[in-house]
């Protein structure tokens with residue numbers, strides 16, 4: 494990986510004139526680039542060719558202050574005290590989350606769902622489930638009744654491949670698994686479960702994955718729920734655990750095959766997801782796990 498440049502380069506001149514180019518930079522550190530949308534990675538807000546355009550002024554003795562990083566990383570066009578430079582227009586953030594055209598810079602689960610909307614699901618026996626699902630990754634878990642059940646390459650309803658798993662999600666899941674003692678986790682599925690108020694998931698265990706030595710990483714978002722987990726037998730006693738926005742569980746080893754479920758979702762409002770709970774489970778469905 495290349496060394497990150499300093500945030501700006503100063504070219505001292507001889508004349509009493511300083512030309513500042515806060516949006517001339519295009520550099521994106523790898524960890525930030527991984528979290529941006531593919532479009533944001535094209536750094537459209539760049540003031541292209543500025544140093545070339547003002548080379549003549551530099552030749553006449555002007556000093557130049559040139560940003561190296563994209564404004565999507567740090568926007569250097571600001572007053573030292575944060576005062577609005579263009580009264581009446583919105584003040585751009587030091588670390589922007591939107592482009593000048595008000596498009597979102599960072600990839601999100603919502604963007605995957607825009608490509609592959611949530612669908613109604615059915616149990617293996619064909620009974621309707623209250624959870625709606627979607628997927629991203631090389632594989633996805635489909636439960637569209639007679640049209641397909643289990644892991645598939647594409648959505649059985651549309652025939653289209655599941656959208657790719659965003660790099661930031663893949664890396665996050667990998668890091669979370671490693672932190673829990675499972676290095677080398679390389680998920681090929683992110684199953685997205687959406688719970689409206691009252692939706693639930695009955696007691697089950699996850700047995701459709703090829704290599705049960707791989708852990709499963711789960712991330713809870715939105716409204717809190719009551720998660721229940723028991724033992725290796727369906728009839729084993731269960732314990733209940735409240736899962737809140739941002740909670741992460743890593744299930745591996747002896748816990749991998751425990752029976753678990755989700756109680757009917759209590760009513761509420763979440764500032765990001767409204768009256769819903771989303772759960773992301775990262776899995777190795779088809780790949781072998783080598784810890």
Ligand code: MD3
Nearest residue numbers: 686699709711744748749751753755772
């Ligand atoms: C324990 N999802 O998608 S996440 C599922 O909240 C599923 O949507 C629940 O059960 C949800 O299969 C629970 C926590 C979880 C996920 C996978 C596990 C717990 C697990 C696999 C094995 C053991």
Ligand code: FE
Nearest residue numbers: 697698699753
């Ligand atoms: Fe499960």
